[in-house]
Amino acid sequence: MDQENTPTRKTLWIFAVIGVLIYALIPVIWIASLSLKTPESIGDGSFLPTHWTLHNYTTAFKTGFFTAALRNSIGIALITTVIALAFASMAAYAITRLDFPGKTAILAGALAVTMFPAISIVGGLYNVWRNIGLFDTWLGLILPYLSFSLPLSIYILSAFFREIPWDLEKAAQMDGATPLQAFWRVILPLAIPGVFTAGILTFIAAWNDFLFANVLTATNSARTAPVALSYFTGASQFQQPAGAIAAGAVIVTVPILIMVLIFQRRIVSGLTAGAVKG
């Protein structure tokens, strides 16, 4: 019952750490291992591959439809992130810094949007998008992704903007800086961490979506990588291309892994500061 670092306590925590690492990483290591198995050894029931090959990766890229999907995923997620950051920064600045009516209504509305079930919206969008030519286009996916990531971004950015010492802006202006210079040189560098955090979470959300992409796309022109993965299943009729699915899954996961490695601190602060659905 002592919280000092007794040997038993130490070993206990080492086990806890190992437990967390196993929990978090085993499925990812497993899918990577599966992606490296040869077609002959894929059913051998071993966790790690006995015969290694990169064959599954060439299969995944061979058809061209996964390559197209990957390009769509990257483009759509990046554009969504940039637009969401621009719109959310403007709104968050206004909410934290300016006095105007309807502020609480906007925040409450944004909070309500985060609770909307995607399935309740997707039917209407499907019908409207088909009629106005947004079906199976990048914009047709970017718009719903925006509406779902804006609330979180606005909340995170407002939380960050509230912490900025805005008096510095005035001080810079008194020292002779123009309002634009004061914003660009003084305020922006302070706001960047919050903007980054919101951007990463928006990118992950857009990269992750399956329902909208599955309903609102039909061809290579806008189909995203997660949907393409689910189509691998039907690609060959008699044998599930498990190796190719695994390879595709690894490719889809790599960008996220890189972002998590680089920005882990930001992601954690964003999730706890926003405290809104991630």
Place this chain on the structure above:
Amino acid sequence: MANVATTTTAPRQIQAAPPAAHGLTGRAKAERKLGLLLCAPAVIVMLFVAGFPILYAFWLSLHRADLRFPQLDAWVGLDNYKSVLTSHTWWQDVGNTLIITVVSVSIELVLGMLIAQAMYRAIYARTWIRVAVLVPYGAVTVVAAFAWRLAFDPATGFVTHWLNLTTPPLTTRSGSFILIIMAEVWKTTPFIALLLLGGLALVPEDLYKAAKVDGATSLQRFFRITLPLIKPALMVAVLFRTLDAFRIYDVVYIMTNGANNTESVSLLGYRVLINRLNLGLGSAISVLIFFCVILIALIFTRFLGASPQRR
């Protein structure tokens, strides 16, 4: 600095305000205009792509609207709702969704609390734990579902071999539920753990020390100090996860696509809207799911004291 900080909070106060005639000053009016202008793009997108489709779904749900038979479109009042609410499938799927939601959120809460404690108290490898925990959070849901499915499939996986399972889990209803819940729990526990970690950081260390001096055991300290103090963070985490789990779609779609009687309400809505192209009936299902979500949110905020706006 002090007197600068105590003046008004309005920005750009160097520009002199024109004298007020009645009510608002010119500058206050300009500020209002700028505020609304800056919020306009975000608000318009949310109204157009979230607000409008909900109303449209409600309107569609009151009509016979089948894309295969557009000439039969007509106002039918509440008939679609009557069809849904008297169908066995709807109630079966509500039951399935509730099973998945309640079981996964309960497991996630316990597991999330353990992980949060490990992250908070860890002396070694803090950064590595944080990175590791963020991997499931960032992983694409479809990938998570595939990883678990392929691991438990006797043709590709290792689990059935290691555990000597005679029946593959995905061929039975209970096995399918277990796999769906495991994939869901793996993917989303980090979210709960991180929110709880945020709550743990707010508990003053002195309280633990004082309790220890008074002879409280670690279990007592957890239930008497930690739990009451992180309750706000905990309720918010549980509220968001419950709403999220109730909308479950990706995992079920990849794992079973509704086979073995595991269909969720979102998957049912998808099937009626997109596979059967019955927009009227599908929209009735969508609207009912919407009301379920509102009901869950109300129960949490009214009776369980969850308040999402923490600041």
